[in-house]
Amino acid sequence: MIISLPQKYSLNLIGDILSNQVMIEFDEIQVQQSRESFLKFIQNTQQQIYGFNTLLGQKMPQPIKDLQNYETKQLKQLLECNSVDQLQQDLAKITLFVLINNLILNSGVSLNVLRQLKELFNTQTTLHLPSSNFNTQYYDGSVNWAILQSLKNLSEYDTIIIILTKSLSFATLLYNTHRSLKCIKMAFITTSISFEATNGVICAFTQLVNEVKQHQGQMEVAQELYNLLTVDDEESDLNLSLKRITHNILQDAYSTRCIPQVIGAALDQIKFIINRIESQEIGQRAYEFEFNNNSQIIKDIIYNEQNNNETELLLIDYLAIAVSEIGAITERRIQRLMNPKLTKLQEYYEEYLRDEQSLFGYQYLANQASNLIQKNKKYCHPVSCDSMPQTTHLEDINNNFEDSILKMQHITNNTNQILAIDMFLSSRIIKKLELKEGKLIHEKLNAIVQQVLPIENTIQVAQWLEQFIQL
Template identity: 25%
Template sequence: MKPIAGTVVIDEQGLDLADFERVVTHQSPVQVSQACHKAVSDCRAFLDRVLDDGRIVYGVNTGFGKLASVILPEEQTRALQVNLIRSHACGVGAPYSEDVVRGMMLLRLVSLTRGYSGVRPVVVEMLMACLNEGIHPVIPQQGSLGASGDLAPLAHLSLVLLGEGEAILGGKRIPGAEALQQAGIEPLTLQAKEGLALINGTQAMTAVGLIAYLKAKRVMDAANAAAALTMEALHATLHPFAEGIQRVRPFPEQAAIARDIRRYLAGSHLVREPGRDKVQDAYALRCIPQVHGASLRALRHVQETLEIEMNAVTDNPLLFPDENAVYSGGNFHGQPIALAMDYLKIAVAELANIAERRTERLVNPQLNEGLPAFLAPDAGQSSGLMILQYVSASLVSENKVLAHPASVDSIPSSGNQEDHVSMGTTSARQANQIVDHAATVLAIELICAAQAVVFRGVEHASLISRRVIEWVHRYVAPYAGDRSYSRDIAQLADAICRGELSDVLAKGK
């Protein structure tokens, strides 16, 4: 099987973050390697032998959850799988965005292609075809406990494979059967184990988590750029960023942030040496390496966790043909992702917290080193950028509520058989909200800092800061009188999340 140009091939090594983003964001087609096809076929043949031998396998010839003790005759096993999908598709709330849905489909496909789930190759081919044809199931966001997997979200995904439910195709919301018909795809008829294999896993929380993480990396870049710009606007000193200070507290992430800030401010005539009037800066400026560095350290841990999970097998039971074994276990439990997402929430919320404090220093005439009050030349008649700081304050306060760890909560289900759950999907959804809020807070700091440096004289700023200001002004014109900034802020925040500012910062590295 020769890959088509631009195709992401799922093979025995699985995916990396770049592959995930290509498929999810850029809608690159997907192909499954011959080796993975063989692993799927071999595992299915093993399951068929197990069933022919009359062995009892959870969820194949038994009921689910508390009903696992109910043994079913062979003629009921197919109906069991369809009933499972239909009964579990009871999610509520607004639907996930199409990028999250694509992420769920891709990750479910990867998990099944590992060859431990017992599905037929046609199930893999069906998922791949829907992904490549742009058939995106309508999946409500709420209803997963994050253990036994993301049952409700994945059931909504699976309904469309059966020609039921609803899907988005070509931007239109239509019945699942119609979407398959338009793409020339026959609905799937489930056999033993396949319904359970489709919905038992952590793919909703992991897809949301990966998308949140990819945006968070770009928010980190924006935080460093905004911090550097604010330092110039407030005539800050570079002494706290000296290599020696970082060396004696040797967190590599702290040193990396300090190094980036020194690079961003190289050649600036606006930063100052400490003097009689100001010996040292406030914490929001002086402690940037320590605060941003701690968040960067957290992001690296989150990345490691997500990279493991995106290629993991997370359904139950699992089949091991080489061992002649079927094991019931708990790989569907979302605790690793739940903890990582709570960590991500806190780390990114802190980037927003310190950014809002820097924004306050830019607009507050008592703190902004002689800049106009609220960055308005005619303050009093005009409010200038006063209310942008209010918006930041509102968002960081909301983040503090969202950052409460979801993973410490649990509630029993299925007659107390499933008595500890992760709430990982809730945590991932909250993390994604916090990242979006942080991008907005950073957009506001960039608008204010760029305006402040205009007052100081852009020609005195560093080369990289001048590039950042030029980029900001593509979306937000310099202040020329009071006006609404809502659209400007939203567009700039979206551009941050897309990685545009990260690309500007990467030039000349």
């Protein structure tokens, strides 16, 4: 797939980039004209613009030299950290795409540098990124250096660095929004299997119940789950057969009954961020300008006005809480799976809880889910509130993206693992129930259960879910 730049962002585009199905092209004549126009603009203005002064042969301000020298000293250490972390490789792909997309127009960067960046992206060059334990307040700048080290010509580094910094922050938001939406899709599948295993009351997912509050996410999640759990508007065989065994159930517990409300609220938040991204309300460029020939002044330089990354940090904090809540309600449902008194399925549980490979049965998985959700609570601390001055002679720019990248990695991986535990346990209890009752679930869910049953551990189930779910 060939994409012409500049390009608007969408989660489908991010998915294509991550699957290595995208090559980029741009109109070189348009880029050259834009460069000439921008250089003329800088020459005519009387203001000093950080990052563009050296295009005219001017010297960089000393504070910026200090920052560049600091990063240069770290470069050797960074390049020795040849990380195989898939998250960092994925993030690098998106950052590089955003960088090139941002540099196409109004950057003043030479056509030669853009060609090299395009070649780096199209050849899918493996980028050498810092290890996850590399800790510096200039983390984002250091990652930028690691990306750019593949280029032979770094003479325009100071021009590119401000766009790179903004590109990394925006790419971090794009990547984590993509992963968060995928987590929602995983939750649909695992919740449906778990719902059947715990004999859920399906009326909690009907349109009548979930339209009361008029919350869009709640209604969408309820409809999705209802569709997964029914065939031609009929309840699954498992639901019907177990209701003959179980009496006097008016409604399920919170962890089952309120799935549409909780996951729906998370979906609303993720969709809000997607809309912000796709509507370009979050500026994709590091700067823009409007030049008045009469006054010889710049009306707006976004770098000077709005280059703080607080917007992206806040939205990533929202994502962290939303994804963590998906894990939290799933963990509570796992505890019900392990308690026969709560599920009303006592006669099946003695056999089910016995795992020949473990003295403790499957209870250790429930304990693991509980531990993971406790960790998520810690990681949900908002990075956006931790703004602090970097030095006495530099601006207070909130660049805590090391924390955002790492915390979202932990939260998403932990939540995916909790969903995998839910799927692993639910599939096995359904298998035990079928030995007693015969075939109990319809083909849509049974096909999924049959794929999960041969998988030996929850780590592999989590990997299977990642591959199974497509956005």
